Structure formats: C-alpha cells, structure tokens
Amino acid sequence: MQQMAFDDPDAIPDDALLVLYANGDGEASRLLTARLAPRVFGQAARMLGDRAEAEDVTQEAMLRLWRIAPDWRQGEAKVTTWLYRVTANLCTDRLRKRRGGADIEDVAEPADPAAPVEERLQTQARMDALQWALDQLPDRQRQAVVLRHMEGLGNPEIAEILEISTEAVESLTARGKRMLGRLLADRREELGYHDG
Secondary structure (H helix, E strand, C coil), X not given: CCCCCCCCHHHCCHHHHHHHXXXXXXXXXXXXXXXXHHHHHHHHHHHHCCHHHHHHHHHHHHHHHHHHHHHCCCCCCCHHHHHHHHHHHHHHHHHHHHCCCCCCCCCCCCCCCCCCHHHHHHHHHHHHHHHHHHHHCCHHHHHHHHXXXXXXXXXXXXXXXXXXXXXXXXXXXXXXXXXXXXXXXXXXCCCCCCCC
C-alpha cells in the first residue's frame, strides 16, 4: 500500500494513525509505536516491578492494538485510554499468577551517568523504596496511583480505563497515597529526606 508523507507527525491524532495503519501505512505504525510503547512500558514497569515482564506486556498490548486496528472507529474512544486499560488488565493477570510467593525484582531505572555516584545511589534507593511500597498496595490502588501520579492522567480518564466512577478513582488514589506514606514514613532519613 501507499505510504502517506507526514509533514508534522505530532499533529496527527492517535486514532487517525491507527486507521492509517489499518489501511496499510507502515509509517503510521512506526509513529504510533514510538509515541505509545514508552507509555505502556512505563505503566507496566511500575505496576509489575520487573522490566522483563514489562517488556512482554508492552509487546502484547501493542499486538492487541494492531489486531483491533481494522475495527477501530474514530471518535468513540481514545486510543491511549483503550491501551492503558489493556495494559492494566495484562498487568493484573500477571500479578494474579505471581501470587504464589515469587520474589519481585525491583525496577532498575537507568541512572544518569553524569550524576555523582552518591546521587545515583540515593536515586536508586528511592526508586527501589517506591517500587517496594507500590508492590504492597492492592492492585486497584496501585493502578490508580500509577496512572494518576506517574503517568499524569486525569481522574476522568483513569475512571474510564479502570471502568469505575471518578469518585472511586479519587478514593483509590487517596487511600493509595496514604498507604504509601505510611509504608515509607520510617525510611525518610534513610532515603535522604529531611524535615526543614
């Protein structure tokens, strides 16, 4: 099929790129993957605490997106909302399978090579502590907190993704934040957070 020339790829909405992909435009697929795969990976990595599993979830979520492309109806739903929901469901399935007591490896975020060693160690300790605390939250609270405070989504979009009310999202995120605060309260000094 013929490829479309994109003058300003950032100006093309996700659903338009998905329709172009369904019509055989490989460049649309590349642009949409570059735009959405990092978001999916970030959500999955934070929910699962395992980069390898997050990569698997990202591949599966993107494959599902490509499979539904021919049936996508523009304007009915946001591609990102659909993709966040699929990612949340894939992560929940993996977490349920994991409940047999297997240890979870911490997410290893790449450190800035220009930062001093002490700063990199402090940053890694904070990331590890946050991932540990996120892993302690019930699945729905973790999903709401990750989508709201790490992915930066608004409560209405999270409500659509999790298929719950906006009020339920507010409650989940509030309870999740309180629990994270309690879990990390005794580690403030260890993690380099000082009052004042």
